[in-house]
Every structure is written in C-alpha cells, then in structure tokens.
Amino acid sequence: MSISTLDPLDFGIVRELQEDGRRAYREVARNLSVPEATIRVRVKRLQDQGILQILAFTDPSKLGHAKLALLFVNVEPQDHERAVDTLGRWPQVSYLSTTMGTADICVQVLCSDDDSLWALQQRVRSLPGVRDVRTMQEVKVHKIRFTLPEAERDS
Template identity: 40%
Template sequence: MNTSDDPDRVPESTDPAVVELDALDHSILSMLQADGRMPYRQIAREVGTSEGTVRARVGRMQSSGVLNIVAIADPFRLGYNVLAFVLLRSRSADHGRIIDELTSWTETTYVSSCVGSADIYMQIVCRDNAHLGTLLHSRLPAIDGVESVETFVELKMHKVSYTYNED
C-alpha cells in the first residue's frame, strides 16, 4: 500500500512548529469548527472514511495542539456589558511580571506581547463602565512598570470567527 493512500497517515513537516494537515484532516477540522459537538460517526459518513479514522485524526490534531474543542460563551449574555481592548507600554525589565499579573485577572480574556506602538495587548470584559473604570484607574496604575495605557471600548461586534481556512 502506498503510504500517501493511508487514511491514518499524518503528513510530516520539516518545521517542528508547523503541523501539516492533509485534505482529510482539513475536512474533519472544518466540520468540527462548524460544530464542535458533531459526532465522529456523522463526520465519517460525510468525509467518506471510518469513524475510527476520524477519532484517530482528531486525537492526533488535539495532541499536536492543532485542535482544541471548547465552549465559547457570549460575554454579553453573561452580564459583561463592556468589552475593552487595552494597549500598554511597559518597561522592558518588567514586561514578564506585568504579563503574569494581567493574565491572572478574571476579567482578562486575551493577552499578547506586541511590537510597534504597544508592548502588550489585552482584551478585558467588564460588567459595566464603573467596573472598567476601576481596572483602568486603580488596578492598572498599581502595576509597577506600566508606562502608558490606551483603551478602546467596543461598541458593536461585527464578526467573530475562530475558523482558519486552509487558503
């Protein structure tokens, strides 16, 4: 049997950080991105393979870090009426400690290091403007090493997508 015809074969990559997916993996991934609870049996029928192959492929994608199946809650329906994006400048020596502090906040949903006009980007959810004000005027200034803060409050969400096409 030619190994390229083996449905359980996962393509190899020369870059250890990149996991190569074949057409079957992409099909399975696409279906799970549309419905993370779709039964493997249904996926198998739709892509023309066995349920065991789907289960093995999903397991490999999960163990390699390509795929995480999670529930995504709507913050607005949970009572978080303010979504804000915060850009911070930090002293270089304090960067890691600031990241540690920000990622510990329950209001923080996303934190990343950046280059450009900001060193740190963070997304936060707050119950209301008073809650946001407490974060911006009390908690952030209490973190040593934060040099400046710029905040953007989201008025309306136009698109949210966690689907990454293979193009």
C-alpha cells in the same frame, strides 16, 4: 507541531469543527471519508498539542450591563512575559495576545460595569513594567471567528 506539519486530514477536521464545534465525530468522519476512531485520535492529538480548542462564545451584549473592552498595554521588554503570565490568570481576561505596532500586549476584558472596568484598568497600570494602558470599550461585536488562512486551507 507547527501548522505546516498538519496534513490534509488534520485541516479537514479543523474546518469541520470550525463550522460546528459540536458536530459529532461520526458526522466529521463521514464527511471526510475516514473511520470515526481516526477522528477521535486526531482531535485528541490536536487538542493535546494546543492546536485545537473547542469553545463556546458568549455575546456580551446579551449579558445586560457587561462592559467589553480592549486594553492596549505597553510594557518594558524585561517585564513582558511576567505581564502576560499575570494577565492570563485574571478571570476578566477573555483574549490576550502579544502585538506588534503601537502596543505590546492586547487584552480583551469583560467586566460587570464601568466601575469594575476602571478598577481593572488601574490594576493593569500598576503591574511592574507597564508604561501605558489605552482602553477602548467595545460596543458591539459583529463577528468573531478564527479560521484557517486560505493558503493553509488549500494545501
């Protein structure tokens, strides 16, 4: 199911849970004027289809000496999927995306210190097909939130 096949109730559920992922289904149902059972079924379907995940975010700056960084990886086209698959299994990787522009893959990592960040960067460099890795350390995260684009929110 693509985002374009979601109906207004699905979008309403997503918006409700984006505001508070711990919001009770009963409250979501009341806010959307539908039975609670409908919310349970819809949320399960959205989760099963990979459209909705309810997560807890941690502020890395509150974790002491943790190092948060973005790695911008350029990889040979034939090795792209293998690199994504490999990186996606590493516990230090918190975000992973295919990008267009000056890098092929964007990887957000959380490491315990500078030495472990350096070691991880070198590990990425050693992956088959990796041509280049640029690392940018994040000092402070000011906002992290994925919301529906306005055009979809109003449909």
